[in-house]
Amino acid sequence: MADNGDPVLRVTGLNKSFGAVHVLHDVDFTVRLGEVMALVGDNGAGKSTLIKCIAGTHPFDSGRIEFDGRQVSVDGPRAASALGIEVVYQDLALADNLDIVQNMFLGRERRRGLVLDEPSMEQAARETLARLSIRTVKSVRQQVASLSGGQRQTVAIAKAALWESKVVILDEPTAALGVAQTQQVLNLVRRLADTGHAVVLISHNLNDVFAVADRITALYLGRVAADVARSEVTHGQIVELITSGRSGGLGLAPRTAAENI
Amino acid sequence: MSTDIPGGEKTAMTLAESDFAADRRVHDMGSALRDYRDRIRAGELGALPAVLGLIALVALFTALKPDTFLSKGNMANLSVQALPITILAMGLVFVLLLGEIDLSAGVASGLCAAVLAKLITDAGQPWYVAVLSAVAIGIVIGTTIGWLVSVLRIPSFVVTLAFFLGLQGVTLRLIGEGGTVAVRDELIVALSNRNMPIWLGWTLATACVAGYTATQLLRWRRRHVRDLHSKPIGFVLAQCAVVAAALLIGTYVLSLDRAPSPLITLGGIPWGVPLVGALLIVCTFVLGRTAYGRHIYAVGGNAEAARRAGINVTRVRVSVFMIGSGLAAVSGIVAASRLNSVATDAGGGNTLLYAVGAAVIGGTSLFGGRGKARDAVLGGLVIALIDNGLGLLGTSAYLSYLITGLVLLFAAAIDALARRRRSNVGR
Ligand SMILES: Nc1ncnc2c1ncn2[C@@H]1O[C@H](COP(=O)(O)OP(=O)(O)O)[C@@H](O)[C@H]1O
Ligand SMILES: [Mg+2]
Numbered sequence: 001m002a003d004n005g006d007p008v009l010r011v012t013g014l015n016k017s018f019g020a021v022h023v024l025h026d027v028d029f030t031v032r033l034g035e036v037m038a039l040v041g042d043n044g045a046g047k048s049t050l051i052k053c054i055a056g057t058h059p060f061d062s063g064r065i066e067f068d069g070r071q072v073s074v075d076g077p078r079a080a081s082a083l084g085i086e087v088v089y090q091d092l093a094l095a096d097n098l099d100i101v102q103n104m105f106l107g108r109e110r111r112r113g114l115v116l117d118e119p120s121m122e123q124a125a126r127e128t129l130a131r132l133s134i135r136t137v138k139s140v141r142q143q144v145a146s147l148s149g150g151q152r153q154t155v156a157i158a159k160a161a162l163w164e165s166k167v168v169i170l171d172e173p174t175a176a177l178g179v180a181q182t183q184q185v186l187n188l189v190r191r192l193a194d195t196g197h198a199v200v201l202i203s204h205n206l207n208d209v210f211a212v213a214d215r216i217t218a219l220y221l222g223r224v225a226a227d228v229a230r231s232e233v234t235h236g237q238i239v240e241l242i243t244s245g246r247s248g249g250l251g252l253a254p255r256t257a258a259e260n261i
Numbered sequence: 262m263s264t265d266i267p268g269g270e271k272t273a274m275t276l277a278e279s280d281f282a283a284d285r286r287v288h289d290m291g292s293a294l295r296d297y298r299d300r301i302r303a304g305e306l307g308a309l310p311a312v313l314g315l316i317a318l319v320a321l322f323t324a325l326k327p328d329t330f331l332s333k334g335n336m337a338n339l340s341v342q343a344l345p346i347t348i349l350a351m352g353l354v355f356v357l358l359l360g361e362i363d364l365s366a367g368v369a370s371g372l373c374a375a376v377l378a379k380l381i382t383d384a385g386q387p388w389y390v391a392v393l394s395a396v397a398i399g400i401v402i403g404t405t406i407g408w409l410v411s412v413l414r415i416p417s418f419v420v421t422l423a424f425f426l427g428l429q430g431v432t433l434r435l436i437g438e439g440g441t442v443a444v445r446d447e448l449i450v451a452l453s454n455r456n457m458p459i460w461l462g463w464t465l466a467t468a469c470v471a472g473y474t475a476t477q478l479l480r481w482r483r484r485h486v487r488d489l490h491s492k493p494i495g496f497v498l499a500q501c502a503v504v505a506a507a508l509l510i511g512t513y514v515l516s517l518d519r520a521p522s523p524l525i526t527l528g529g530i531p532w533g534v535p536l537v538g539a540l541l542i543v544c545t546f547v548l549g550r551t552a553y554g555r556h557i558y559a560v561g562g563n564a565e566a567a568r569r570a571g572i573n574v575t576r577v578r579v580s581v582f583m584i585g586s587g588l589a590a591v592s593g594i595v596a597a598s599r600l601n602s603v604a605t606d607a608g609g610g611n612t613l614l615y616a617v618g619a620a621v622i623g624g625t626s627l628f629g630g631r632g633k634a635r636d637a638v639l640g641g642l643v644i645a646l647i648d649n650g651l652g653l654l655g656t657s658a659y660l661s662y663l664i665t666g667l668v669l670l671f672a673a674a675i676d677a678l679a680r681r682r683r684s685n686v687g688r
Contacts, residue, residue, distance in 0.1 A: 078571055093569050095562035097630035098555075106559055107570030109552045116550055122489050141490045145683055146303065 007032050008166050008198045009054070009085070014063030016046075016053055023049050025223045027063070031167060031198040036189060038209040038230075039202045041219030042242055047202050050219070051169050055087045056080040068166075086160035087169045092152055096145040100137065101125040103144055104159040128162045132191050136184070150181025157188055161197065168192055169200040174208055186212050206235055220245035225252050293496045304682030310675055311623050311639035318643065322650035329653050333519035337531065339642075339649050340515065341453050344533040345370070345596040347641030349616035350623070351544055352588030354637055355581040357620055358548075358561045360629025361410065361417040363585045364613060365402070365424035370593030371608025372432045373399045377594055378442035378603040379435060381449070388446045392594060399590030400583050402428070407579030417582075425613075433605050441604040444597050452536065453599035456529030459516045465535060466512040470505040477501055533595050537638065540588070544634035557581060561629035592616075611665060618669040619644045626676050644668075 009031045016024040024046050031037045041047050052058040054065065056074035064071050067083050074080045080087075094103050101118075104125045110117040125140050134154050137147070144152060153173055160168045170189065174182040190212045193199045203209050209216060210230060218225040218241040225241045226233075228250065240247035246254065301309060322330040329335060349366055356363045373395040380391040406424060410417045436442055444450065457465070477497050484491040512530060520527035548554035559567040560577045568574050589608075596612075597603045621627060622643050623636025647668060651661045 077569065081571075089569075091565075093563065093566035095559045095566045095630070097558060097562035102555060102559075103566075106555075106566065107572050109555060111552060114551055116552060116555065119483060119487050119489055123487065139490055 008068060010066040011050075011054065012064050012066075014050070014053060014060055014065075016049055016058065016060040023222050024053070024060070027219075027222070027224055028227070029054075029217055029224065030227070031200055033166065033198045034193055034196055035214045036193045036199045036201055036212050038213035038216045039200055039219065040204075040206070040209060040216060040238060040242055045219040045242075046222040047219055048171060051087060051171065051200065051202065054080070055085060055169065081163065081165070084164060084166035085169070086163060086165040086167070088153075088156045088160050088171065088173060090171045090175065092156045094144045094152060094156060097143065099143050100140045100147075100155050103155060104128070104162050106159075108163070124162065125158075128158050131195060132158055132161060132188055134158055134188065148181065150177050150184050153177065153181070153185050154188055157185070157192065161192055161195075165197065167198045167200065169202075171202045172204065173201070174203065174205060182208065206238055209238070210235065218242055218251075220252060223252060226250050290493060290495045293493045302682075304679040306624060306675070306679050308624055308635070308639055310672070311636070311643055314622060314643045315639070315646065318646045318650065322646070322653065326650070326653045330650065333514065333517045334521070335649070335653070336514050337456075337519055339645055340511075340534055341531050341599060342649055343641045343645035344453065344531075344537055345592045345599065345612075346615050346619050346644050347537050347637050348540060348588055348592035348595060349612070350619035350637035350641050351540060351634055352585040352592070353616050353620045354544075354625050354632045354634060355548075355557065356417075356585040357617075357625050357627060358557050358629060358632050359578060359581055360561055360627075361578070361581070362421065362617075362627075363406065363417065363582065363589075364421040365406065365428055366421075366585055366589040366616060367608040367610075367613030368425055368428040368432065369399060369402050369586050369608065370589040370596065370612065371603070371606070372402075372428045372435070372593070373590035374593035374597040374603045374607050375432045375435050375442065377449070378444050378597060381444060381446045382442050388448045391446075392449075395594060396587055396590045399586040399588075399593075403583035403586030403589075404579060406586065407582030410582065411575045411578035429609060432607065436603065436605050438605065441602045443602045445601070449594065449598050450601060451598070452533045452595055453531060454601075456515075456527070456531055457535070459529050462512050462516055462530040465530075465538075466508050469538065470501075470508055473504055474501045533598070536591075536595070540591070541634055541638055548634055553577075553580075558630060561631075563630075611662070614665065614669060615644050615648070616641075618665070618672060621669065621676055622672040626680065627673060628676070628680055640672075 007030045009029075011027060011029040014024055014027040014029070015022070027046075027050060029039075029050065039047050039050070049058065053060045054074065056076045056079050059075070065074060066072065067085075072079075072083060074083065074085070095106065098106070101122050105121045110121050110124075122140060129135075129137065129140065136154070137151060144155065147155065157168070157170065157173065173185050173189070177185060186208055189199055189201055193212075193214070201209070201213060213230050215227065215229055216233065216238060217227045218238060220241065223245070225245045226247075233250070237247040237250060241251050245252040300307075349370055353363060353366055356366075376398055377391040377395040380386040380394055381388065386394075402424065406417070406420055409415050409420045456462075477500065481491055481494060481497050485494075515530045515534075516528050518526045518528045548557065556567065556572045556577050559570065559572060560574050564574055567577075593603075593608055596607065619640030620632065620636055621640065623633075623638070623640030625632030625636045625640075644665075647665060648661075651664065656664070
C-alpha cells in the first residue's frame with residue numbers, strides 16, 4: 001500500500017506534437033498521494049494536452065508514464081480509469097436528466113443479475129459524498145439539472161473520487177463559479193488530497209492555486225518552467241514563470257525561454 | 262463539522278436543506294404533496310397532462326354523445342382502437358428518448374403487416390412463421406436506419422423520411438396497386454376481434470394488481486429499512502390504489518355483456534389488451550431497471566457524457582431504432598388483425614402522427630432523455646379517445662385531421678414549455 005507522499009504518477013520526457021506543431025517538450029511531471037499539484041500556464045501552454053496524454057485521450061510521441069512505480073501504457077480512457085486515474089473535464093459531462101447517483105455510477109452501474117442494484121449504489125454515493133463532507137445537496141436523488149454550478153462541479157468531483165481512484169485530475173474546476181461556490185470546491189479539492197488521493201488542479205486563478213496547492217508545476221510554451229513547493233515561491237514569481245518562463249534563478253535557461261518567441 | 266457552507270447568499274436555506282435532508286426527512290402526505298407540486302412547477306409534469314386530457318375528453322364526449330360514447334360496445338371498441346397506436350408509440354418512446362425520430366415507423370408497420378398477410382394467405386405459412394418473419398423484417402429495417410443514423414451520422418429525420426417513402430413503395434410492390442390481402446388466420450384475427458373468457462380476464466387483472474402492489478411495497482420496504490430516499494407509504498398505497506382501480510374498472514366494463522341482441526352474449530377483454538400489458542411490463546423493466554435502459558437515458562441526456570463514461574453510444578443508437586421498428590411490426594400485426602386485411606396504404610395516413618402524438622401527450626419529450634413506456638399507453642388512450650369521439654360525432658375528415666394536428670402541436674408545446682421551465686429552475 002502506497003503512503004502519503006509517495007509519487008504515484010510520474011511522467012518523464014513526454015513529447016507530443018499535433019502534426020508539425022510540437023506542443024509538449026520533454027515534460028516531466030510528478031504527483032504524490034495526499035498532495036495537490038497545481039498545473040499552471042498561459043492559454044495554449046499545453047496543460048490540457050498534458051492531462052489528455054495522461055488520461056489516454058491523446059497518444060504521445062515519446063516519453064514514459066509510471067504509475068505506482070511501474071511503467072504503464074495508457075492507450076485509452078478505459079485503461080486510465082482502470083489504473084485509478086480520473087479526469088474531471090471543464091465541461092463536466094454530466095447528464096442533466098439523470099440524478100446524482102445515476103450520474104456517479106454512469107457506465108459502471110452495480111447490478112444484481114440483470115437488475116440495477118439501486119440501494120447499494122445510492123448508499124455508496126452517499127458515503128462518498130459524506131466522506132468528502134459534501135453536505136449541500138438536498139437529496140442524492142435530485143436530478144442534476146436542478147443543481148447549481150458549484151453543486152454540479154461537486155458532483156463531478158465526487159464521481160471521480162467514488163472509484164477508489166488514486167489520481168484525480170481537475171481541469172479548471174472553478175472557472176465558471178462565483179466566490180462562495182469557488183470556496184466550496186476548493187475545500188473539496190483539499191479534502192480529496194487529505195483523504196489520500198493525488199490531485200492535479202489546473203487553474204488560471206493563482207489565488208485558488210495558492211489556497212490549496214502543495215506544489216506547483218508551471219508550463220511555459222509546452223516546457224516545464226518549474227516544479228516547486230508552494231511555500232518556496234511567491235505569487236509574483238509564478239506570474240513571471242507563466243508569462244516568461246523564468247523568474248530570477250527559477251525557470252528555463254534564458255536561451256530556451258527565448259527560443260520559442 | 263461541515264465547513265463548506267458558503268457564507269452569504271442563501272445560507273439559511275442551505276443549512277435547512279443540507280445533509281441530504283430530503284432523503285432523510287420523514288415524509289408525511291403533506292410534504293410529499295408539496296414535493297410533487299414543486300416538481301410540477303419545475304416542469305416535471307409526468308403523467309399529469311395525459312391524465313387531465315383523458316378526464317377532459319371523457320367528460321366532453323359523454324356530454325356531447327351521452328348514449329353512444331359510454332356504451333359498453335364503444336368502450337370495447339375504444340380499447341381495440343388504442344392497441345396499434347399504443348404499441349407503435351411504445352417503440353417510438355425508445356427512439357424519442359435519444360432525441361431522434363422515426364418517421365417511417367408507421368409505414369414500416371404496414372410493410373411488416375403486408376409480409377405477414379402474404380405469408381399466411383398466399384404462401385399458406387402458419388401464423389408463427391409469419392409473425393416471426395414480420396418482426397424480423399421490422400428489426401432489419403430498424404438496424405438499417407440505426408446504422409445510417411449512428412455510423413454515417415445522417416440526421417434521423419432525413420433517413421426515416423427516405424424510408425417513409427421507400428417502404429411505401431415496397432408495400433405497394435408486394436401487394437399490388439389498389440389491392441388488399443385478407444388475413445384469416447384464427448389466432449391473428451383473435452387479437453383484436455375475440456375476447457378472453459371472463460374468468461381469465463378477472464384472474465389476469467387481479468394478478469396484475471397483486472403483482473404491482475407487492476413490487477411497490479417490497480421496494481418501499483427495502484429502501485425504507487436501509488434509510489434510503491423513499492416516498493411516504495401513504496403515497497405508495499395511493500398509487501397502488503389508482504392502478505388497481507383503473508385495472509379493475511376496466512376489467513369490469515369490458516366484462517359486461519355488450520351483445521347488441523339478447524340472444525347471444527359478448528363480453529370479456531380483447532386478447533390484444535394483455536399483449537400490450539406484457540409489452541408495457543417488459544419495456545418498463547428494461548428502461549427503468551436495467552443498465553441498458555439507464556444508458557438510453559444517458560445518451561439521450563448527454564451523449565458526450567455517456568461516451569466518456571464508456572457507454573457504446575453507437576450501439577445504443579442502433580438498438581433503439583431496432584426496438585422502434587420491431588414494435589412497429591407488432592403494431593402492424595395488431596392493426597391487420599383489427600381490419601382482417603392489409604391494404605397498400607397500411608400504416609400510412611395519420612398512423613405515425615397518432616403514435617408520435619401518443620408518446621408526447623403521455624409525457625415523452627421530443628428533446629430526448631425523458632419518457633417512460635407507460636406514456637405510450639396513456640397517450641395512446643387519449644389519441645384513441647379523440648379518434649373515437651370524433652368518429653361518433655360524425656366530424657368530417659378535414660376537421661378530424663385539423664383537430665388531431667392541433668392536439669399534437671399542443672402536446673409538443675407543453676413539452677417545450679416544460680423543458681424551458683426546467684432549465685430556468687436549474688442553476
Ligand atoms: N487537437 C488538437 N489539434 C491541434 N492542435 C492542438 C490540439 N489540441 C491542442 N492543440 C494546440 O496545443 C497547444 C496547447 O493547447 P492546450 O493543451 O489546450 O493548452 P492549455 O490547456 O494550456 O490552454 C495549443 O497551441 C493548441 O492550439
Ligand atoms: Mg485548457
